[in-house]
Amino acid sequence: MARRKIIAGNWKMNMTPSEAVALIEKLKPLVATENADVVFCVPAIDIIPAVEAVKGTNIGIGAENMYFEEKGAYTGEISPAMLTDAGVKYVIIGHSERREYFAETDETVNKKVLKAFEHGLTPIICCGESLTQREQGITIDWIRQQIKIAFLNVTAEQAGKAVIAYEPIWAIGTGKVATTEQAQEVCAAIRACIAEIYDDATAAAIRIQYGGSVSAASAPELFAQADIDGGLVGGASLKEDFGAIVNWQ
Numbered sequence: 001m002a003r004r005k006i007i008a009g010n011w012k013m014n015m016t017p018s019e020a021v022a023l024i025e026k027l028k029p030l031v032a033t034e035n036a037d038v039v040f041c042v043p044a045i046d047i048i049p050a051v052e053a054v055k056g057t058n059i060g061i062g063a064e065n066m067y068f069e070e071k072g073a074y075t076g077e078i079s080p081a082m083l084t085d086a087g088v089k090y091v092i093i094g095h096s097e098r099r100e101y102f103a104e105t106d107e108t109v110n111k112k113v114l115k116a117f118e119h120g121l122t123p124i125i126c127c128g129e130s131l132t133q134r135e136q137g138i139t140i141d142w143i144r145q146q147i148k149i150a151f152l153n154v155t156a157e158q159a160g161k162a163v164i165a166y167e168p169i170w171a172i173g174t175g176k177v178a179t180t181e182q183a184q185e186v187c188a189a190i191r192a193c194i195a196e197i198y199d200d201a202t203a204a205a206i207r208i209q210y211g212g213s214v215s216a217a218s219a220p221e222l223f224a225q226a227d228i229d230g231g232l233v234g235g236a237s238l239k240e241d242f243g244a245i246v247n248w249q
């Protein structure tokens with residue numbers, strides 16, 4: 001069975017609650033499609049008004065992060081139950097910005113992935129290499145290690161429902177999109193790694209996105225690749241372009 005595409009916006013630290021509602025109202029008609037899953041991953045404070053604003057539409061709301069404990073003395077953190085109770089379905093885990101600025105590691109990513117599944121949230125698990133790593137020729141080794149640690153103790157059934165976002169760090173917010181060959185090569189390697197850890201059926205089920213300067217212009221060719229099942233979109237998800245990306249065909 002063909003995998004259904006999943007196209008997610010990552011708003012990052014943009015949009016106040018009132019701006020979020022206005023943007024959703026603007027994008028709603030532009031992203032109405034039956035051909036893909038459409039997700040808006042929004043800042044924590046925007047979640048409640050965003051869930052309200054997307055009621056009755058095809059848009060799912062995701063969080064950009066969460067903590068791996070149930071509750072307690074973790075000032076400033078958001079728990080998985082808080083997300084599910086608010087109507088959140090997806091959560092981005094281990095974005096490179098969180099790894100770089102907030103000291104997230106492969107180990108904390110794994111803890112969060114396990115916790116997300118425990119609560120029925122679909123994790124969008126991020127991986128990606130730096131420019132130095134690409135130039136050193138260690139991209140595939142690096143990504144395989146990120147994937148193997150992220151999926152430690154995750155069952156095959158859970159893994160099949162996960163979303164992985166391959167985001168080369170050098171392509172994020174730089175306007176420098178990876179070539180379709182580069183993106184497809186790594187996404188295929190990720191799928192092969194999942195087949196090694198689990199089995200072919202799990203590898204065939206899991207959805208792998210490309211992220212990094214995705215635009216209305218680059219989306220059609222990227223999404224046509226055999227192992228690219230959609231995109232995780234930063235800058236362009238805050239604009240009308242997101243409508244064109246979601247309707248890439």
Ligand code: 13P
Nearest residue numbers: 010172173212213234235
């Ligand atoms: P840009 O699309 O702005 O490059 O951001 C990509 C990204 O980091 C999505 O998570």
